[in-house]
Amino acid sequence: MSAPTSRDCWDIEVSTLAFMLANGKWAPSEIAHIERQLEDRKAQLASGLGSPLQIMWTLEVQRRVDSNCRVRHDPIHGWMLDRWIEDLDCWHAIGYIGTGGRLEDGNVMDDTVRPDLISFLHLHDMQRPGYFVEKAAKSAAVRLANEKAATTKVLMAVDSMTDKRLKEFLQVEKAIQTGETVTMHGETLRQFEKMTEAGRQAPEGPHSANPGVHPLRHKRDYSRGEGEQYGRDEGS
Secondary structure, X not given: XXXXXXXXXXXXXXXXXXXXXXXXXXXXXXXXXXXXXXXXXXXXXXXXXXOHHHHHHHHHXXXXXXXXXXXXXXXXXXXXXXXXXXXXXXXXXXXXXXXXXXXXXXXXXXXXEOOOHHHHHHHHOOOOOOHHHHHXXXXXHXXXXXXXXXXXXXXXXXXXOOXXXXXXXXXXXHHHHOOOOOOOOXXXXXXXXXXXHHHHOOOOOOOOOOOOOOOXXXXXXXXXXXXXXXXXXXXX
């Protein structure tokens, strides 16, 4: 089993920090800290490479999916798919490819590579350059359409109200926002409930922008092939 090379430990984070360091982008008081951060990141990358499981899955992915990809175990995020980006001359984390494991002190423990990895990658095309940009654009389009549909439902409910009822509704809404106790009756109550129901039944936004992020950080319906976006804050 060969030790990781300098290229193996050169990802987008290391590349960016090194570039800024070489071009004097850090204050003198920050240089020592950044140098330690660089070495820590390289060590973190190296720790996820070289195991029999990592080598086996990397060879399988490179043979059956993309020769520019590799499988890597990240001590924080679990099993990840990386891709070598020629334009940037570094590795870039594409997404999470594990089975879940468990979170302990913010780190993913007892994680394994999903057994259907090859078919999963073929299905989602995660390894392809431009994957994130296209998925983000599709997600934004769905979200915009849902927001438009929600607004249309509410506007239709408003249009059906007479001027008198609309005025009463606005008065009631203002009273509720200021903490007053409001008791509605008859047609005013029915119109208010209609407006509320229109908002409640409006379609939800998209549940997932991209396959690729750890399910314990942001749950998704894997029965439908959904995953997550890598790098999302675990508290989101």
